[in-house]
Amino acid sequence: SYVLTQPPSVSVAPGQTATITCGGKNIGYKGVHWYQQKPRQAPVLVVYDDSDRPSGIPERISASNSGNTAALSITRVEAGDEADYYCQVWDTTSDHPYVVFGGGTKLTVL
Amino acid sequence: QVQLQESGPGLVKPSETLSLTCTVSGGSVSSGGHYWSWIRQPPGKGLEWLGYMYDSGSTKYNPSLKSRVTISADTSKNQFSLKLSSVTVVDTAVYYCARAKWLTYHYYGMDVWGQGTTVTVS
Numbered sequence: 678s679y680v681l682t683q684p685p686s687v688s689v690a691p692g693q694t695a696t697i698t699c700g701g702k703n704i705g706y707k708g709v710h711w712y713q714q715k716p717r718q719a720p721v722l723v724v725y726d727d728s729d730r731p732s733g734i735p736e737r738i739s740a741s742n743s744g745n746t747a748a749l750s751i752t753r754v755e756a757g758d759e760a761d762y763y764c765q766v767w768d769t770t771s772d773h774p775y776v777v778f779g780g781g782t783k784l785t786v787l
Numbered sequence: 788q789v790q791l792q793e794s795g796p797g798l799v800k801p802s803e804t805l806s807l808t809c810t811v812s813g814g815s816v817s818s819g820g821h822y823w824s825w826i827r828q829p830p831g832k833g834l835e836w837l838g839y840m841y842d843s844g845s846t847k848y849n850p851s852l853k854s855r856v857t858i859s860a861d862t863s864k865n866q867f868s869l870k871l872s873s874v875t876v877v878d879t880a881v882y883y884c885a886r887a888k889w890l891t892y893h894y895y896g897m898d899v900w901g902q903g904t905t906v907t908v909s
Contacts, residue, residue, distance in 0.1 A: 678850070710896030712834075719883055719903050720834065725896035763834055767894040773847050774894060776824065776836035 679768040681779035688785040689754050697782045699747040699764035707766045709747040711740055714761045714781075723762075724749060751784075759786045789814035791884045791901035799878075799908050805871040809884030809901060810864070817843050817862045822887045824897065825858060825869045827880040835880075840867050841889075874908045881905050 682700040689695040699709060709727050712720035723734050727742040740749045751758050763781045767774040795807035809823070816823060824839040838848035840858045848856050857870040871878060882904055885897040 708894065712897075719900040720897075721900070722896045722898050725898070731898060761833075765896065769892075769894070773822075773841065773845070775847065775849070776826075776839070778834045778836060781833040 678775070679766065679777050681764055681766065681777055683762075683764060683779040683782045685780070686783045686785060688787055690787045691754055691756065693754055695751045695754050695758070695784055697749045697762050697764075697784065699749070699779050700745055701747075701766065702745060704745055704747050704766065705743045707742075707769075709740070709742045710765045711749045712763045712765065714763065715759075720763065754784075754786055756786050759784055789886060789899045791886065791899055793882060793884050793901045793904040795882075795904060795906070797905055797907060799874055799906060801875055801908055802873055805869070805874050805878065805906055805908075807869045807882055807884075807904060807906070808866050809868070810866050811886075812865070814886075815862075816840075816860050816865050816867050820888055820890065822847075822889055822894075823858075823860075823867045824885045824887065825856075826883045826885055826897075827878075828883070828903075829877070829880040837869065837871070839887075876908050879906065879908045 711724040713723045714720040724740040728740045737752045761781045764779040768777050790812045792810045799805045822839040822841050825837040838858050855872045860867045884901045886899040887897045888895040
C-alpha cells in the first residue's frame with residue numbers, strides 16, 4: 678500500500694514562512710490534497726490537485742509537488758495558522774482508488 | 788451548498804456493532820461523480836479512511852478494516868451509513884463523513900466534511 682510521510686511537527690515565528698513536506702514514492706505523479714485541522718474542528722480542504730486553492734483560502738497558502746516530495750507553504754504565518762496539516766492522495770491501483778492520508782504535521786506558531 | 792451531519796450513539800459496548808448515519812443536505816447522495824466517505828480520528832492521532840460509497844451503492848473499503856466495515860445508502864432519506872462490527876476500545880474515535888468529487892481518472896480533494904461525532908467503546 679502507498680505510504681505518505683510527514684514530519685510530526687514544524688515550528689515557525691509569526692511573519693515567517695512555514696513549509697510542511699509530504700513524502701511518497703513518485704508522489705509527483707499523483708495529485709496531492711492538503712487539509713488544515715484546528716483543535717476540535719473538522720478538517721478543511723486548503724489545497725487540491727497539488728496547488729489549487731478552494732475559494733476562501735488565502736493566497737498565503739500555496740503548495741507544490743515534484744519527484745518524491747510534495748510541500749505546503751504558508752507565508753506571513755499568523756497565530757491563526759496554528760493547526761494540524763494532513764496531505765492526502767488517491768492510490769489509483771484500481772478503477773476506484775483507495776484514500777491515503779499522511780500522518781499529519783502539527784504547525785506551532787512561536 | 789452541500790452540508791453533512793453525522794448522527795448515532797456516542798457509546799458502544801465492546802464486541803457490538805457501531806452504527807452511524809450521515810445526512811446530506813443541499814445535495815443528493817444519489818448524484819453521480821461523488822465518493823461519500825467515512826473517516827475516523829482516534830484521540831490525539833491522525834486521520835484514518837474507512838471507506839466510501841459511490842453510485843448509490845458501490846463501495847470501497849480500507850483493506851485493514853474491510854472485514855468489519857459496511858457502508859450503505861438510504862436514498863429515500865438522502866443518507867449514507869457506516870457499520871463497524873466487533874468493536875474494541877481501539878475503535879474509540881471521532882468519526883467524520885466527507886464528500887469528494889471524481890471524474891474519469893481524476894480524483895479531487897474532500898471538499899465537504901461533517902462536524903464529526905465522538906464514539907466511545909466502553
